[in-house]
Amino acid sequence: MSEIAVRRKGKLGTSIWAIGAWIIGILFFFPVLWMVLTSFKTEADAYSTTPHLVFKPVFEQYASVFSSGIGPYLVNSLLATVVSTALVLVLAVPAAYALSIYAVRKVQNALFFFISTKMLPIVAAIIPIYLAARSISGLDNIWTLVVLYTGMNLPIAVWMMRSFFLEVPSEMLEAARMDGAKLGQEIRHVLLPVVAPGIAATALICVIFTWNEFFFALNLTTIRASTMPVFLVSFITSEGAYWARLAAAATLASIPVLLAGWFAQKQLVRGLSMGAVK
Amino acid sequence: MMRRICVLFVALLTLTGCGFAGAGGGAGKGESITVAVVSNPQMQDMQELIDRFHEEHPGIDVRFVSLPENESRQKTAESVSTGSGEFDVVMISNYETPIWARNGWLRNLGPDIARTPGYDQQDFVPAVRKALSYQGNMYSVPFYGESSFLMYRKDLFAKKGLSMPPHPSWQQVAELAAKLDDPGSDTAGICLRGLPGWGELMAPLSTVINTFGGRWFDPRWRAQLESPQVREAVRFYVDLLRKYGEPGAAAAGFTQCLNNFAAGNSAMWYDSTSAVSTLEDAKSSKVAGKVGYVAAPVERHPGTGWLYSWSLGIPKTSEHADAAWKFVSWATSKHYIGEVGKTLGWSRVPPASRLSTYELPGYRKLAGAFAKPTLDAINSPTIEHPTAKPVPYTGGQFVDIPEFIDLGTRVSQQLSAAIAGQKSVDDALAQSQEYAATVGASYGGR
Structure with a gap:
């Protein structure tokens, strides 16, 4: 040919x-x-x-959606998303660092334990969680959602971050140590800049999961802590169709996640393709 | 960078503070009550008119939690059954009211009704009042009521030279559907629900089963879903839908049928009396003024419509029971119904809760065609004796046991699959019988 x-x-x-x-x-x-x-x-x-x-x-x-009091729901969603994602990163990055850079014993068991917490369907655990929240006066409290969302996203974040840390050549860290870098400096100045795209990708995944979470929000909130997905379903009715208003509410609810994705786009592409080519 | 993050965080916290105040909306206003409602149009009207209540009761702030039917049911059941006290008023139906009252979860509204001048309990539609009572006392009060009847296009009937009997049989309906079915002009002979769900497909289908002489259980709680009568009824319903029903019937619930019929795409529709508010509103319906209404079709057992009511109850755990009753009595009063008619239009009046509604001149003018069929359907005495043969339960389109939500949904999934042609009626009923037998066994049925 x-x-x-x-x-x-x-x-x-x-x-x-x-x-x-x-x-x-x-x-x-x-x-x-x-x-x-x-x-x-x-x-x-x-x-x-x-x-x-x-x-x-x-x-x-849109006028109808805005007049339905979208503000508190939006703020609750933003708070739950931002704080829980920040907490997830604060906890997941050191955990993933320990599980990838250092030779931890039975690392596979530890990783399996993390991910096994995702295997129980949430619906099976909702009654104990509901009763526990009630007994600590945590119903309709945004901080209850923050704690649950942190726990919900932590295993995935640890797994994702570990895969990014594994991409970092150990020689780079050794060189930093030979130059006298301490652990904090090594992480801050060497490791984090290299895995920044991975952190961005992990953060965005957490943001998406948290922003769209409906089940906990429906069951554990009433008025003060309700989030956007709960606001959204209030436009669904079994008698009559209000598709246009529902579409307006859904469009508004999608904007923050789209914006987050747009801002993180550059990092995200690098992050999601990390590990794809070795 | 850290400073920026801190500033953002503090800003969020501040906003949240505002948000909470906004959601509560009643800081410094006095007592605040939380009301769970189903997000149907009539309940949205209630929220629109809440300022009228605030004018009459400036010391009470009302906060609504509005959710679709299934989510609302799940949320309120979870909250009320665990005594969490999240809600001061809950919107429930005549299915939940007797069960919850028996469990001691609801406040007996009898004394509240008695001490409220002008509330007029006797004005409630008698069948609805009875359905919301337990041991002679009302445990919830009706916001609106509904039964089922047959709606048909008078213009299409006239065009084909057909007439609708005032009390049609299902066989007559099938014959009419065959003559009216015209796929070429996008007109189905009949629209019926096929969407899975105990409150969707099972509502009309249960009434068909009842009138064919079928039943869910015999008096000893032995499942009867494979009896010849149930088999005949289900085969009839499935065949009718597959031959002359709307396209995609297995995914059509109340809303889809409403849109279909209102758009002029079906010649007949057997469904809830509450559909009239939309069908007779020229803004949302192409068939306003062209629809005739007759009693629910029968076969062997007479008078087999359903009875359903969305009503307001007060959980026993409410710490604001007096304020909650003030709201409940306002939303279910004669005065409120008149207010809706005058402010939002007579087609948006919550129907079939009070007899006096049908005496209001504005509503009479609008409801001339359907007022009598609606009231006749709701007062049909079939709810306590829904079937030809004796049964250990009451309820026209449901069995009044807590397990029915799950059982009815599972059975409806099987039968919807038969409507979609994914399995035979016999296979669907065999599986349904197993589900029903499991539930029956917990009541002693073997």
């Missing part, structure tokens, strides 16, 4: 992959686009049997 034919075949293959990727991308993005478009429609247009892509946008759904 001539070189030109090989090159042409390679180009064709690349094009097919690109088209496939675009189709999959559009398929995944379409529901999001539909949600955003629906949020600018009237209720009658939203469930019209012949859906329109071109229509006169209205903002009444």
Whole structure:
């Protein structure tokens, strides 16, 4: 086969992959686009049997969502997400460091123990958790959610961070030690800059999981500590369809996570591809 | 960097403080009560009108927790059963009220009703009042009530030269559906629920089973879901839907059927009387003024509609029971119903809780076509004797035991699969029988 034919075949293959990727991308993005478009429609247009892509946008759904008191829910979600993610990183980074850089005995057992806590379905544990929260006056308290979300994300964060630490060449750390770096300096000035993309990726995963968490929020909060997912479902009704208003609320609820992903985009791509090529 | 993070954290805490005050909304206002409601349109109207209550009772601040039906049910049951005291008022139905009252979880509202001048308990629709009572006392009071009836398109019937009998049989309905079914013009012969859920598919299907002479259990709690009568009823329902029902029937619940019928895509619909508020509202319905209403179809056992009521109760653990009763009595009063009609429109009035609603001139004008069928359906005496043969339970579209939420949902999943054509009716009923036998065994059925 001539070189030109090989090159042409390679180009064709690349094009097919690109088209496939675009189709999959559009398929995944379409529901999001539909949600955003629906949020600018009237209720009658939203469930019209012949859906329109071109229509006169209205903002009444957003006005309705804002007048439903979104503020406290948004603040609760932000607080639970920011604080629990920070706590997860504070705990997971040293744990992952110990489990990857140092030769800890029975490291696999320790790692399995971490991840085994994710194997129990939350629904099976909710009654004991509910009763425990009640006995310490922790119902409808945002700090109860912060503690639970920290525990919920910690195992995944430890596993993720460990895989990033394993990527760091041990020679780099040895060189720092030979230059007289102490443990704190070694971590701060050598290790963390290298694994920063990994931390960003881990943080974003924690943010997404926490922001979207519904089950604990539904069961353990009432008024003061309710979060965005609980606010969102209050627009779902079994008698009548309010799709446009629900779409407006869902669009607003998605914005903070999208923003977080957008800001962390550069780090994220590096973080998610770390370990993919060795 | 650390300083920035600290500033952000303090800002968040400050905001949270504001948020809590915002959510509570009643700092310095006096007593505050928390009300759990289902997020249906009538309850959203209640939240819209809450300032009227605040005007009458400036010392009481009302905070709503509004959730969809399933989530609300789960949340309130969890809270009330563990005595957590999170809610001062809960929205429950005639399914929960007697069970919760028997468990001692609800406040007896009898004395509160007696000491409230002008509240007029006798004005409640009698069947609804009875369904919300336990040992002669009301443990919750109705916000609105519903039964089931058959809705049909008068214009389509006239076009085809057909007429609807005032008390049709299911066989007649099937024959009419066959004549009216017209896939070419996107019109199904009939719309029926097929979505799994004890409150979805099982509501209409249970009434069909009842009128065909079937039952869930015999008096000794032995499961009866493989009896010839149940088999005949389920086969009839599944065949009717598969031949002349709406497309995608296995995923159609009340809301989907409402949209389907309101958009003019079905000739008949057997469902809740509460649908009229949407169907007769020209803003949301293409068929307003074109719909006729007749009694729930029957087969062998007469009068087999369902009875359901969303009502307000006060958990025994409430520390603000007096304030809670002031709110409950306001939201379920004659005055409130008039207020909704005058402020939001008569089509949005919570229906079928009070007889006096049907005497209000504004509502009478709107409800001329459906007022009598609604009241007749709700007062049909089938709730205590829902089936032809004796049974150890009451309830038209449910069995009044706590296990029914799970049992009804599991059985509905099987039968929905039969509607979707994923399994045969016989296989679905065999599995359902096993589920029912397990529940029956805990009541002594063998």
